[in-house]
Amino acid sequence: xxxxxxxxxxxxxxxxxxxxxxxxxxxxxxxxxxxxxxxxxxxxxxxxxxxxxxxxxxxxxxxxxxxxxxxxxxxxxxxxxxxxxxxxxxxxxxxxxxxxxxxxxxxxxxxxxxxxxxxxxxxxxxxxxxxxxxxxxxxxxxxxxxxxxxxxxxxxxxxxxxxxxxxxxxxxxxxxxxxxxxxxxxxxxxxxxxxxxxxxxxxxxxxxxxxxxxxxxxxxxxxxxxxxxxxxxxxxxxxxxxxxxxxxxxxxxxxxxxxxxxxxxxxxxxxxxxxxxxxxxxxxxxxxxxxxxxxxxxxxxxxxxxxxxxxxxxxxxxxxxxxxxxxxxxxxxxxxxxxxxxxxxx
Numbered sequence: 001x002x003x004x005x006x007x008x009x010x011x012x013x014x015x016x017x018x019x020x021x022x023x024x025x026x027x028x029x030x031x032x033x034x035x036x037x038x039x040x041x042x043x044x045x046x047x048x049x050x051x052x053x054x055x056x057x058x059x060x061x062x063x064x065x066x067x068x069x070x071x072x073x074x075x076x077x078x079x080x081x082x083x084x085x086x087x088x089x090x091x092x093x094x095x096x097x098x099x100x101x102x103x104x105x106x107x108x109x110x111x112x113x114x115x116x117x118x119x120x121x122x123x124x125x126x127x128x129x130x131x132x133x134x135x136x137x138x139x140x141x142x143x144x145x146x147x148x149x150x151x152x153x154x155x156x157x158x159x160x161x162x163x164x165x166x167x168x169x170x171x172x173x174x175x176x177x178x179x180x181x182x183x184x185x186x187x188x189x190x191x192x193x194x195x196x197x198x199x200x201x202x203x204x205x206x207x208x209x210x211x212x213x214x215x216x217x218x219x220x221x222x223x224x225x226x227x228x229x230x231x232x233x234x235x236x237x238x239x240x241x242x243x244x245x246x247x248x249x250x251x252x253x254x255x256x257x258x259x260x261x262x263x264x265x266x267x268x269x270x271x272x273x274x275x276x277x278x279x280x281x282x283x284x285x286x287x288x289x290x291x292x293x294x295x296x297x298x299x300x301x302x303x304x305x306x307x308x309x310x311x312x313x314x315x316x317x318x319x320x321x322x323x324x325x326x327x328x329x330x331x332x333x334x335x336x337x338x339x340x341x342x343x344x345x346x
Contacts, residue, residue, distance in 0.1 A: 024049040024270035027060060027071035036286035041277035049274055064089050064261070072266025073274060077256040079165040081121040081326040090259040092118035097272045100279040105297040107323060108255045121326060123257040124278050125292040128313050129166055130251035132226035132234075134216060135242035143244040146174040148223055149198040159215060160198070160225040162205035164332070164339045169252035169322050170225050171195045178250060178320040180327055188331075192338050199342050209233065216241070227254070228313025229291025235311075243313055250320030257295065288312060 026032075026049050033051040035042055042048050052070060054060040057080045064074065065087065076084060084090050095101045108123040131143045142148050149158050149170070160167055171191035172180050183191075203221050206212040209230055215221040216230075217239060224230075226243075234241040245251040258275050277283065281299035293314050294300045309315040 023267040024072050024274060025052055025070040025266050026050070026274060027052050027054065027064070027074040029053065029075060031290075032075060034286065034290070037283050037290075038274060038277040039286075040280045040282050041274050044273060044277075045270070049270065061087070061089075069261075069263055069265045071261050072264045072268065072271035073258045073260060075124075075256060075258055076121075077165065077254060078121065078123070078324055078326045079332055081259070082329045083332065084259050085120045086329055089262060090120055091262040092120055093122050093260050093275075094272075095119050097276075098122065098279070099276050100296040100299070103296050103298040104279075105293075105295050105300070107253065108295050108325075121257055121259055122275060123255050123295040124275065125257070125287060126253060126255040126295060127292060128228040128245060128251055128253055129161075129169065129225060130228070130243055130245040130313070131223060131247060132212075132216070132230045133223045133242045133244065134219070135240045137219075137222050138242070140242070140244075143223065143242065144248060146170065146247050146249045148247075149174070149201060149225070150194075151201070154223055155201045156203050157220070157222040158198070158201050158224065159203050159206050159212065159221045161227075162207050162343075164336045165254070165324055166225060166252070167195060167339055168335045169254075169324050171198075173249045173252060173320065173322050176249070178322050180322060180331075181325065183327075183331060188334070192342070195339070195342050199345070205343060213237070213239075227291070231313040232291065232311060245313070245317045246319040248319070250322065251317065252322045252324055254324045255295070 028051055030053045033048070035048055038048065054063065057076050060074060060076070061083065104123060108126055131148065133143050142151065148154065149160070160170060168191055171194045172183070172187070174194050175187065175190040177183065177187050177191065203215070206215060206224065209227060212224055212226060212230060213234060216224065216234065231241060231243040260271060279294065279296045281296070281303065284294045284296065284299045284303045287294045288304050288308065291312065306315060
């Protein structure tokens, strides 16, 4: 999944650190090198880890499959977890070495994060996806249902992410599915058909939140399926943004985290030190300020008020929520193939 890159890059800070001191490489999305996200690691080691970046998780998977051994950990989202596990590229985490493991938000773990009792995917950050809209142009009643994406009134003025997980989460919700762990053929076909209908209304499929902000600011797009970071970003820009997480059919919750590479040139002890730092209470505020909820529920609940959660698009809601937890690799591949065909007009 292409994630979540509206952070202000701090690469200059990392680049200034002495390369010879690095014994851990983190394979990640650009932006997660922010020292505030792993300050405890830097305090312990005197330096940050090395970072290598990828554009999306398929790129990361292909590079790792081709023998790239530098990373000790790789940052992926839950939809890709099964593919990484089945490939043999990753090994289980020793959960006794994860200090916050017992404090992880249970909504982000679920049964499918485990495989035969082993934890391969360690959730660290999450967010919501819901309807972002121009509150001056779009009446609140129009976004009371996800079928706003099919509404002919907004033909050519809507957008959804160019991301298979987010697209199908929306389509499943719109067709009455709130748990995608066991989707029937009929439910899959209904979701695919809904996306085909929505495609007729699309202005574009946005790639990153910066692009979405520009589309909303320009007026090209009035309604979009959007990550929660869009809300505080556009409020700060004094744009009249609405963020509807309580549509009749609900909204979705995405979750990302780290996998432990089975074959790596990095130091294994430092891999654990890094994820422990990311899940530490010292990282909670920095992640939230960047638009991410922290999977350490104890630290998140203690430090982030409900008012802050609501302002960041992560407050409690009275509507269905589809958690984008790992799904069977065969289903995700099927979704990806169909999504590409839909975008091409088929």
